Amino acid sequence: xxxxxxxxxxxxxxxxxxxxxxxxxxxxxxxxxxxxxxxxxxxxxxxxxxxxxxxxxxxxxxxxxxxxxxxxxxxxxxxxxxxxxxxxxxxxxxxxxxxxxxxxxxxxxxxxxxxxxxxxxxxxxxxxxxxxxxxxxxxxxxxxxxxxxxxxxxxxxxxxxxxxxxxxxxxxxxxxxxxxxxxxxxxxxxxxxxxxxxxxxxxxxxxxxxxxxxxxxxxxxxxxxxxxxxxxxxxxxxxxxxxxxxxxxxxxxxxxxxxxxxxxxxxxxxxxxxxx
Amino acid sequence: xxxxxxxxxxxxxxxxxxxxxxxxxxxxxxxxxxxxxxxxxxxxxxxxxxxxxxxxxxxxxxxxxxxxxxxxxxxxxxxxxxxxxxxxxxxxxxxxxxxxxxxxxxxxxxxxxxxxxxxxxxxxxxxxxxxxxxxxxxxxxxxxxxxxxxxxxxxxxxxxxxxxxxxxxxxxxxxxxxxxxxxxxxxxxxxxxxxxxxxxxxxxxxxxxxxxxxxxxxxxxxxxxxxxxxxxxxxxxxxxxxxxxxxxxxxxxxxxxxxxxxxxxxxxxxxxxxxxxxxxxxxxxxxxxxxxxxxxxxxxxxxxxxxxxxxxxxxxxxxxxxxxxxxxxxxxxxxxxxxxxxxxxxxxxxxxxxxxxxxxxxxxxxxxxxxxxxxxxxxxxxxxxxxxxxxxxxxxxxxxxxxxxxxxxxxxxxxxxxxxxxxxxxxxxxx
Numbered sequence: 001x002x003x004x005x006x007x008x009x010x011x012x013x014x015x016x017x018x019x020x021x022x023x024x025x026x027x028x029x030x031x032x033x034x035x036x037x038x039x040x041x042x043x044x045x046x047x048x049x050x051x052x053x054x055x056x057x058x059x060x061x062x063x064x065x066x067x068x069x070x071x072x073x074x075x076x077x078x079x080x081x082x083x084x085x086x087x088x089x090x091x092x093x094x095x096x097x098x099x100x101x102x103x104x105x106x107x108x109x110x111x112x113x114x115x116x117x118x119x120x121x122x123x124x125x126x127x128x129x130x131x132x133x134x135x136x137x138x139x140x141x142x143x144x145x146x147x148x149x150x151x152x153x154x155x156x157x158x159x160x161x162x163x164x165x166x167x168x169x170x171x172x173x174x175x176x177x178x179x180x181x182x183x184x185x186x187x188x189x190x191x192x193x194x195x196x197x198x199x200x201x202x203x204x205x206x207x208x209x210x211x212x213x214x215x216x217x218x219x220x221x222x223x224x225x226x227x228x229x230x231x232x233x234x235x236x237x238x239x240x241x242x243x244x245x246x247x248x249x250x251x252x253x254x255x256x257x258x259x260x261x262x263x264x265x266x267x268x269x270x271x272x273x274x275x276x
Numbered sequence: 277x278x279x280x281x282x283x284x285x286x287x288x289x290x291x292x293x294x295x296x297x298x299x300x301x302x303x304x305x306x307x308x309x310x311x312x313x314x315x316x317x318x319x320x321x322x323x324x325x326x327x328x329x330x331x332x333x334x335x336x337x338x339x340x341x342x343x344x345x346x347x348x349x350x351x352x353x354x355x356x357x358x359x360x361x362x363x364x365x366x367x368x369x370x371x372x373x374x375x376x377x378x379x380x381x382x383x384x385x386x387x388x389x390x391x392x393x394x395x396x397x398x399x400x401x402x403x404x405x406x407x408x409x410x411x412x413x414x415x416x417x418x419x420x421x422x423x424x425x426x427x428x429x430x431x432x433x434x435x436x437x438x439x440x441x442x443x444x445x446x447x448x449x450x451x452x453x454x455x456x457x458x459x460x461x462x463x464x465x466x467x468x469x470x471x472x473x474x475x476x477x478x479x480x481x482x483x484x485x486x487x488x489x490x491x492x493x494x495x496x497x498x499x500x501x502x503x504x505x506x507x508x509x510x511x512x513x514x515x516x517x518x519x520x521x522x523x524x525x526x527x528x529x530x531x532x533x534x535x536x537x538x539x540x541x542x543x544x545x546x547x548x549x550x551x552x553x554x555x556x557x558x559x560x561x562x563x564x565x566x567x568x569x570x571x572x573x574x575x576x577x578x579x580x581x582x583x584x585x586x587x588x589x590x591x592x593x594x595x596x597x598x599x600x601x602x603x604x605x606x607x608x609x610x611x612x613x614x615x616x617x618x619x620x621x622x623x624x625x626x627x628x629x630x631x632x633x634x635x636x637x638x639x640x641x642x643x644x645x646x647x648x649x650x651x652x653x654x655x656x657x658x659x660x661x662x663x664x665x666x667x668x669x670x671x672x673x674x675x676x677x678x679x680x681x682x683x684x685x686x687x688x689x690x691x692x693x694x695x696x697x698x699x700x701x702x703x704x705x706x707x
Binding site: 143254 | 644
């Protein structure tokens with residue numbers, strides 16, 4: 001019944017008859033403005049990035065005797081912190097988009113641990129959308145994961161005890177985060193915050209409203225945690241360092257060869273700068 | 277679960293992607309009760325919820341009830357004037373139907389707040405509005421169900437729609453607040469929460485009508501201005517960052533550290549001519565990543581890799597990936613942390629350097645070989661040395677050079693027959 005005003009203009013706007021002002025007002029209309037009260041919370045901290053390491057994937061169990069034609073496996077898809085800490089401080093909600101043959105294929109999970117279990121027979125791609133709290137980021141982030149039910153080696157019947165586990169490691173990066181967000185999570189175990197320069201002045205942290213319906217929000221004692229994979233950067237770093245050394249040694253060798261060649265042939269052309 | 281399992285045979289039919297096979301089987305059968313053509317109209321698929329039970333469609337024999345139709349008077353509770361109208365009525369076994377006129381329930385009206393004179397005196401007096409006008413307004417509001425355009429048209433004195441709305445909403449709001457037991461009760465009521473703002477409404481409607489009536493030219497001009505503004509802001513951000521990093525790179529190679537934000541300094545000394553272009557690329561990518569507000573580390577790595585290999589051809593990129601595989605490194609890191617991604621990127625850049633050096637060496641060697649053929653001065657060297665990746669013609673010439681064993685002038689095909697013509701002895705016909 002009441003026609004509430006949907007559009008608010010930015011700041012005070014004096015109606016002007018000048019053509020430039022009209023063009024301006026024409027362009028401004030339709031853009032909702034932020035309330036002046038919230039201005040402070042919208043300040044961002046420059047040159048700082050907040051990093052949230054996550055692991056997402058699926059664990060699928062063959063149902064064995066209890067299996068039917070249409071439900072041969074029980075699987076769980078989830079997003080967890082890489083160190084199994086509570087992601088609820090950053091993520092507000094996760095939406096898992098399943099295959100359209102499922103009832104209500106769009107499943108929203110509003111509290112950690114962010115997971116979903118289902119029974120089925122087919123493999124398909126699950127689209128996982130992460131929605132963050134209001135003071136974190138208003139844009140959602142999409143992840144994709146292929147649900148794997150059948151193990152690599154097809155030898156013999158499937159075991160009901162050993163599930164098929166596929167996990168991926170990734171990191172969510174928030175460049176130039178909001179002050180409020182930074183203040184809230186700077187000491188949170190699930191979040192990596194770099195050393196802040198001394199000049200940064202943060203407001204006092206305001207806890208965010210969290211729905212805690214499922215008891216424990218972290219996944220340290222999760223019933224599936226025995227199957228979680230370990231992601232350590234140490235191996236990869238070692239391998240990368242070794243590879244770099246090898247390549248660098250090659251480069252030095254080639255450079256030496258080139259300089260020798262340049263020294264011997266008098267009619268050599270000047271080395272052209274090949275751009276990388 | 278099935279015979280294969282019992283026999284212990286390996287499963288051959290594996291992941292079937294979708295459940296499409298199920299509904300396809302059903303469409304082959306045609307259901308009974310409706311003809312084939314009618315069924316085909318539905319698209320060959322049976323509807324999920326049968327709208328009409330197919331058995332109902334064929335049979336409609338009269339049941340054991342006796343039905344007649346009679347022209348009878350009826351009463352309509354929605355009317356206030358007791359007008360007696362007649363219509364056809366389906367009479368079953370001599371009993372007419374009971375109940376109110378079936379359309380009476382649609383006679384809905386809006387609840388308008390009514391004020392008493394006392395309340396008017398106490399809360400609602402306003403210098404711009406007389407009590408009479410306000411009474412008229414409310415009467416019209418009730419009659420016309422808050423359709424303000426009609427009300428404005430019918431209003432005796434000329435008032436704009438916004439003024440009428442303003443008066444009505446402010447009166448209703450004041451009454452609500454005044455009548456409420458406590459302010460908290462009505463705080464959630466839409467009228468109280470978001471009051472009507474006249475000036476804003478006027479402005480909004482004016483802007484809308486102007487937008488609606490703008491000519492095609494104006495529309496185009498607007499679009500151009502918007503696009504231009506967007507381009508300017510986008511180019512301004514990375515250009516500014518690139519500027520800053522380029523200026524720093526000119527002084528020393530350590531600037532590379534700063535551009536690749538805080539990553540561990542690379543130990544490879546890249547030639548100084550190369551540094552500005554890579555840092556500019558990096559800076560532009562970083563700026564575009566920052567605009568995203570949130571992104572995945574793997575996405576950032578992809579973008580940086582693309583930026584670093586932007587000047588390399590597809591073949592070079594393939595060779596980089598081959599080298600990575602030979603070194604035993606994953607093309608996409610398995611644990612993409614910040615440190616791992618930085619190392620991965622640096623490794624890729626170093627491999628690019630390596631490949632370029634290898635290419636340089638190859639050219640130098642090829643050059644050296646060709647150099648031994650053409651010792652006579654004045655022979656144009658440019659023609660002999662054409663990089664094989666540049667032109668097809670260049671390749672051909674290069675190959676021909678390699679086949680020539682004897683030293684001599686490197687000349688093109690047409691002139692060689694001329695050469696062989698010279699030693700020919702003079703013939704009598706020439707004289």
